Amino acid sequence: MSNELNESQINLTRSEAREQAFMLLFSKSFDDEPLEATIEDNSEMYEGGICGYAQSVVGGIEDKKDEIDDEIKKYLKQGWSISRISKPSLAILRLAIYEIKYVAGVPQSVSINEAVELAKKYTIDESKFVNGILGSFVRDYSEKKE
DSSP, rough: OOSSHHHHHOOOOHHHHHHHHHHHHHHHTOOOOOOHHHHHHHHSSTTSSSHHHHHHHHHHHHHTTTHHHHHHHHHOOOOOGGGSSOOHHHHHHHHHHHHHHTTTTEEEHHHHHHHHHHHHHHHHSSSHHHHHHHHHHHHHHHHHHO
């Protein structure tokens, strides 16, 4: 991915960078464009472009999407499928699970809290659903790591 965006990037908080990652994932859920095209299409929305963290995380999620979706499926009610989850909630879940599993230095509680805040902002009353899935995932994931 281009380093030009990273060098010209204004300083963002981790929450702002996470929100950019969410917006990229959400945007990407509507098409099959390569990630670079999605980044380019969305970079005009942000002064300084898309930050390096968002690019890195979304690239990682794209690489591990099947594995992440398998994790989400484990915690869905019987009869539910990934396709039944709203696009914003699915993007939020993918982001949080990726951070918990693959991003060092981000406490699980922070990833969950940020995911719930994104759900409150971008979904219609789905924050409890997001919190429930992530809570169940973290409990099982923590047990496996021990």
